[in-house]
Amino acid sequence: MVAITNTTSLTFLKESIDATLSEAEASLEAFAEERDEGTSLDRCGEAFHQLRGISQMLELSAATLMSEEMELAVEGLKRHGGWALVQALGNAIVLLGRYFEYVQLKDRTLPEMLIGGINELRRAGGKPLIQESHFFSVDLSRARSPEPEEGDPAALLAQGRRLRHMYQVGLLGLLRGDNRDAHLRLMARALARVDNLCGRCANSRFWWVARAATESLAEDRMVITPARKALLAQYDRQLKKLVYDGERALAQEAPLLLIKESLYLASLGSGTGTAAAEVRGVFGLERGVSDTVLQSELALMAGARGSVIRSVAGALKDEINQVKETLDLASQGVADTDYAGVAGGLRRIASTLEMVSKEHEANLLRERADKVADWPSDVDADSPDFHALVDDLLAAENTVASLERSLAPSDDVRRDATNTRISLYQLDDARMTVVGECRAGLALAKRSLASYMENNWDPMHLTNLPGTFASVSGGLMFLELERACAVIRACRTHIETRLIGGDEPPGQPAMETLADALTGVDYYLESMEEQKPIGEGVLDVSEQAMAELGYPLAERGTHG
Template sequence: MVTGARALSLVREQLFATIEEAESHLERFIVERHCSSLLQRAVESIGQIRGALTLIELAGAQLLAHQTLQIANDIPAGAGPEHDEHLMAICRGLHVLRRYLEQLRSGQDEMPELLLPAINALRLAGGEPELPESYFFSVRLDQRPLISATTRLGLRERQAQARRMRQMYQVGLLGFLRDVNGVASLRLMARALERSAALLHDQVGGYLPWVAAATVEGFAQGRLTATRERKQLFARVDRELRQMLGNELHEPARSTLKELLYLLALAGVEGAHPQEVMNAYGFERLGFTDAQLEAGKKRLAGPGHAVMHSLSAAIREELETVKDLIDLIETELRNGAEQNRLPRSDNFSRLYVQVGLLGKTLEMVGQENAGQVLQQCLPNISQFRDKSLVLDDLAPLADALLLVESLLGQPEGQGSLIDVPLEADGVQVSVANYQLGEAQALLHREAYKGLTDAKRAIGAFLDSRGDALHLATVPALLDTVRGALFFLGNPRAAELVRACTGYIQRCLIEGGQACEPATLEVLADALSSIEFFVESGGTESQDGTPEILDIAAQSIRALGWTSAAA
């Protein structure tokens, strides 16, 4: 028997007609609460919908219809305002169901995951717990992959390092939960989990950090959205690590493992570690990406709302137009000065119009003060044609444009154009802050690049079994990093980098110390911690959470190297 989306044509016309009837009866009942027959007809129609979907075995749609019917059955005749939420949930559920079936009718593949938001909304309205993202995902969870041991450390030392790795994971997790430096946070989490997997490989639950490391790597590479549920999942991983450190016989929750495997399948990346995990558990990547899933959910719920993003792009275009006009006027002024005559151009009028449009656009999106800064420039622009203009006359407008550009360049969620001061001094200060921020960003990029190159060189040193030539440039690279951190006002981080440089120079290059993988892993832990600190903007922890520089200092002490910062 044909089932699923291919069988939809068998019941298509009747199914859509029944959905329309159910929606019509329900809408009338919302207005005429005293008419219980309308509610009863709606319930009967929803029951028929569920029966038809059960017949053709359309899993996600069948479950959505079932949840809708459950809520509808619980609504009494003459339902008061206390049932408004339930009625709206039913209406939304029917709307999503109809849109989903329309997509299947147009030839799109089955994707029951699209229906989970509507299903969970109905479950919450009925007092039931939400279903997890992985509800429709099938995988065997009884597999126990063998994880190779990469360390010869004793149990006590492995436990100590594993606790330090959990601290490192917590630092990255905190940034991830707060949506701060998401990529850097995920990278740090992956590093901590990889090390934890190697250190805890012989425990009952040693497979969990091994799987979680692959999932975090896939999460970053696949650019998955950091939803509330996914944040909670990675927080559960931290709790599992805590229990594993306290009890080597602890068995991680199967639900946590399944969620991790689902996200890995959704990420669909081709890295060695993610592929190894997928092979071990016998599944392949899903037939859709996270971006496609989110786009599909928005299509079902209604048109997406990316207005602010579109407006930002429009503002940038208007800003570029104004800057181009200023460049043209500047060229005309220089040519006119050489020929001892005033420029005659309609660019002044165009500049007046474009600056006015840009100011009004900013005001329209609620950025009144920034718009007023530009509006205050208009009287001067209107006089440009009628007076002997010099380049200095363009300075106030250039400052105002730099201010707008700096505010558009702020990280999402930080700062606001609404708080722009209107005084001239305030504009100049804002521009100066922008330029200072650009310089600081350059130093951060240089420091991050230096740390990345140094870690790559250490990896090559390990792969070559101790060829010190690979480390020749590392001290100079780390000195550059140290200088950047010092000028950025992070003396402790700079001192920790100096300690790493000293260890590499004295022990690995000059001392010819044996190339021990475990030792180099600890050195990499220190550099990874400093790298995360740099990528996070170089800010100290203020809320009692594990400080990433403390973890770097602990790693340096574990190397047997002394430092004032450690």
């Protein structure tokens, strides 16, 4: 990337650039209105050719490539037509104009910011997408350091299908748009296991950098672009080769393009993961531009959007809470109550509910407001009329809660209540408390298992686990999470019979498999806390891990 230290040239040419972009936009609009107007496309192509020359002179590599793609898209329109290309060109004109403004104002090029626009043009033209690392330079000849420990190819071949399935569960959830963080961590865990089992082989460097890239995506909460999804899918193809080709796959190096793309993602991360930190150090990836910065600059250049419905729901909650506070004080007899004000609040809530097409609920509140408006300040809080008011307000609150739920995927915690007099918000809070307690129990179990391994397999560190797992199982039963509960019961049985009561230590592979089972349940619960359901595929991984340990659970028929 060529850094611009003096924007004088760009500033001098900016007026010409803006005029050329405006001319291109007008010509494209003329073509869109009169499809047979070939001269409009000619003028448009000439404008893009001019922009390409200016970009080359300014040494703006991304703008040069985008101008070239725009020129080629015009040629494609002449030959084949297509509304998708017209739309993509219109978006590209706007984006390129903003990019020139960005470079001028920020004195910074960041060519990565035009990758999305370039690929939109290529996609509309039926061309393959360019890699996200297109403008990224790195020395691909560097070897892995430190060298990995001796691997266990036999164990890898034995566990390959399950580890690939673990990865696929995460990848499928990610592609569906479910809980990205938990799914990415699941994928990173699978790649870490593969990397450790590969050991010293020709394919080792690839799994190391792939693991680093996935760690960075997960730990730095990077945006999942179509290009990044495609890269993660490529990892699955490499896992497939391991499963079906075995030692022959271990002896082959992966394509350098995959390694370069993986290194680019690692360069955007903070390097906090084990593999990510190693990779950044070996390849000198201290670029100073994180994905957070990149996305922030993209938002600055392209703008952002918000959710009107969420804003409405938030306003409704605030209004309902104000009325609830007034009624709470009234029920305690703390002060005289202004029921005319309460009625006004009910009418405002009703008006807002109408905005989101909740006419029935709005009418009920208006009827209640008409009755409440003339109440004296000392109405008996135990009277049927007061209770009816509280019930109507609770119904309105649950309507808002249902509205908020409609904006997010459903999950196993936020299910509807059979008792309409229970606040959905309070019920969710109670269930979420149980989820938190279950996760705390799993965290305690993981620490105990780690201490057990670190202290020469001393079973004393496991004495508290049966009780801990009993508590977790009880919480999962309350939440009606039967599959997760069955996994935890199997874990408890395994620990009691083979770790505490066994004659010999289980060994590292068995402990890793047990950790896979616990991790799957923990990810499942974490997704509920974050209101980003991960799906039950992660429980398939837990069940497969327990089956590998000798505790087969119900067959689910989920295979990769």
